[in-house]
Ligand SMILES: Cc1cc2nc3c(=O)[nH]c(=O)nc-3n(C[C@H](O)[C@H](O)[C@H](O)COP(=O)(O)OP(=O)(O)OC[C@H]3O[C@@H](n4cnc5c(N)ncnc54)[C@H](O)[C@@H]3O)c2cc1C
């Protein structure tokens with residue numbers, strides 16, 4: 001009998017990713033309505049110390065799968081151990097964050113378990129005893145609600161930074177269960193890992209993002225955005241035009257063919273607001289646009305707009321915010 | 327080298343989306359080849375140019391998807407298969423099952439698809455195909471080299487990139503940055519008309535609808551609520567910037 005909500009506790013470099021807490025908080029709510037419990041699965045090498053903290057965020061049980069071969073994510077090893085765990089425990093639902101890792105793993109596990117998968121969801125609720133997910137389609141121009149009526153587990157990935165995290169309950173612990181797992185044969189060999197070292201938050205998890213477009217006029221001017229990012233503790237993003245011009249790396253492109261982000265504050269400087277850009281950031285809570293063209297499409301989506309030259313606006317904005325924060 | 331490219335026809339991202347009878351109104355919407363699949367086809371063609379061989383395009387979709395297939399043929403693919411599932415009630419599970427079945431009847435060293443379809447895409451079909459065919463998969467590839475029965479692929483990972491080696495056959499999904507897709511030439515367009523385009527249905531693959539029935543059920547379609555019109559902050563740039571900082575602090579309470 002299928003029972004319980006299982007959450008993939010994503011960690012990187014010994015730190016739990018924020019989306020894990022978002023998943024646990026959401027799972028707690030649906031589990032309460034269904035009268036079920038919440039468990040988490042934590043996978044990696046030397047990660048068991050992270051297990052207890054998950055209890056404070058709502059996990060009743062934490063399955064820990066440790067193995068040297070699980071240090072780096074590989075599709076094969078992670079799929080093998082996670083799919084086996086899911087098979088043994090038969091949860092009603094298995095939820096992951098819609099990160100690069102979560103997306104990769106979810107597709108493989110869903111197929112191995114012959115079940116459905118809804119990806120990049122922005123909400124989850126219980127309706128008539130069924131778990132119902134909300135997800136944007138067509139670049140955010142339409143929204144669907146959908147469910148997986150029969151196959152189990154119900155699987156979904158949830159967009160980071162959209163669902164709230166409940167206050168952790170200090171001292172609440174989870175039952176930690178060490179699972180010995182068979183990683184199976186790993187067909188991919190990781191030859192090299194290139195990390196982008198940055199003191200800034202990761203784009204998909206950042207609370208504040210400042211992005212630049214073609215209006216930035218050249219790579220050197222992104223310094224203006226970096227200065228602003230420094231005072232705001234923000235991540236820096238870009239439009240495709242800025243990426244394709246070679247000013248900034250592809251990894252910071254926001255939009256339909258880039259990253260999808262949902263920060264509390266998104267500032268777009270010198271970005272016209274093409275539909276493909278909006279697709280990646282329209283679920284941001286507050287949108288600010290700086291553009292010298294009063295007719296620019298971005299103003300239709302912006303909560304606050306400044307019509308003006310970004311080269312004049314950005315430095316003053318940085319100074320003023322610095323003053324306010326002092 | 328025998329390469330299979332998985333190509334989906336999608337809505338043009340400029341398309342205006344409207345609802346009719348509680349569903350998306352497909353009338354008058356222009357359709358394109360999924361942009362990520364253009365990268366996939368381009369990469370397949372480059373590999374063919376380098377190593378010799380052939381490129382087969384496989385699509386699951388209605389008859390109108392022929393256009394996307396023709397585009398791939400015009401770019402230089404050699405042959406194609408279009409499987410019409412005969413119903414619109416399909417999900418990624420359905421699509422992957424059909425694709426895997428169609429591909430399993432071909433010879434292949436490499437299967438290459440897009441990382442994601444830009445319409446209702448969810449970045450799972452290619453991965454599912456790999457799982458069904460018991461092949462390794464590397465997703466979000468920005469650089470690919472194939473040599474001596476193995477592929478070396480650079481792929482996006484959390485917070486950076488990784489270089490992966492996989493034995494062939496394998497499934498690769500294309501990420502933006504992999505290449506610049508070519509435009510079909512006039513000659514390519516003419517030649518495409520003569521290239522094999524096999525249109526088949528489920529029964530031709532020995533499948534019946536119940537074996538590939540969708541796992542996902544859509545309950546409702548809606549349009550997103552329009553964002554309320556925002557505030558333009560008046561004044562000279564410096565003045566406006568200061569007022570903006572203040573508004574973000576005191577009104578939006580966000581900084
Ligand atoms: C299939 C497909 C996928 C795509 N995916 C993406 C995607 O993921 N992300 C994305 O961003 N785009 C994407 N695009 C491209 C998109 O259509 C636009 O071309 C792109 O977003 C434009 O970038 P931009 O706003 O920076 O440039 P522009 O549209 O050229 O706008 C520049 C803006 O800067 C303003 N400006 C200029 N100088 C100044 C100044 N001194 N001060 C203030 N403002 C100034 C101008 O008024 C203008 O509004 C995609 C397109 C396609 C077809």
Ligand SMILES: Nc1ncnc2c1ncn2[C@@H]1O[C@H](COP(=O)(O)O)[C@@H](O)[C@H]1O
Pocket residue numbers: 332333334335360362363366384385386387418421425438439440441442443444446447448449450451452
């Ligand atoms: N109907 C389809 N026909 C052929 N290939 C598809 C189809 N749907 C998805 N794919 C492939 O799978 C990739 C990912 O699609 P998706 O999982 O829908 O985001 C696409 O870029 C295609 O390469």
